[in-house]
Amino acid sequence: MLIITEIAEAVQADRENLHADVEAFKKYEMVLDFKENFERQIKNTVEDELSDVIIRCLDLCGVKELDAYTVNVEFPSGMDGFTERMYFVCRQLTDRILTADSVILEFVLSQTMSYIVEHCRRKGIDLDFFIRTKMKYNRLRGYRHGGKKY
Numbered sequence: 001m002l003i004i005t006e007i008a009e010a011v012q013a014d015r016e017n018l019h020a021d022v023e024a025f026k027k028y029e030m031v032l033d034f035k036e037n038f039e040r041q042i043k044n045t046v047e048d049e050l051s052d053v054i055i056r057c058l059d060l061c062g063v064k065e066l067d068a069y070t071v072n073v074e075f076p077s078g079m080d081g082f083t084e085r086m087y088f089v090c091r092q093l094t095d096r097i098l099t100a101d102s103v104i105l106e107f108v109l110s111q112t113m114s115y116i117v118e119h120c121r122r123k124g125i126d127l128d129f130f131i132r133t134k135m136k137y138n139r140l141r142g143y144r145h146g147g148k149k150y
Contacts, residue, residue: 003056003093003112007086010049014082020047020130038137042130046082051130053116055138057109066106071114082119089115 013019025041032040042048061068075085093112120127 003053004090006049006052006056007090010046011083011086013044013046013049018045020045035137035140038133042133047125047130048134050116050120051127051134054113054131055134057113061109064102064105066102066109068113069110071111073111073114073118085119
């Protein structure tokens with residue numbers, strides 16, 4: 001559910017035309033502290049939310065001790081809109097996950113991540129940059145964002 005929530009947040013960011021300003025982020029690197037700069041230029045954008053999808057998938061792989069691997073994927077012909085692509089990803093994720101044993105779950109999560117990577121590749125989004133940057137930002141926040149470790 002957390003993965004689907006991140007996909008939904010990416011769709012909402014797209015509907016609001018919220019995209020990261022990497023140029024501004026790099027420009028203000030030396031002027032603003034990292035957290036403030038991230039929150040101004042990247043937080044809650046399409047790119048940020050797509051990186052969260054990957055992070056959530058990898059988290060689940062880690063918890064379930066599953067491997068993540070690349071799957072050759074291609075969106076159906078004519079599927080160019082962001083919302084319909086993300087709906088397609090959600091369908092791929094949920095159609096098989098209810099009966100998922102660990103082998104199927106491993107494939108579905110790998111497939112989900114591969115679709116996100118493919119979308120980003122087509123749109124020229126440096127997903128690696130956004131994942132690394134989001135991980136750095138998350139380290140500045142408390143455990144489960146409450147500031148306390150349990």
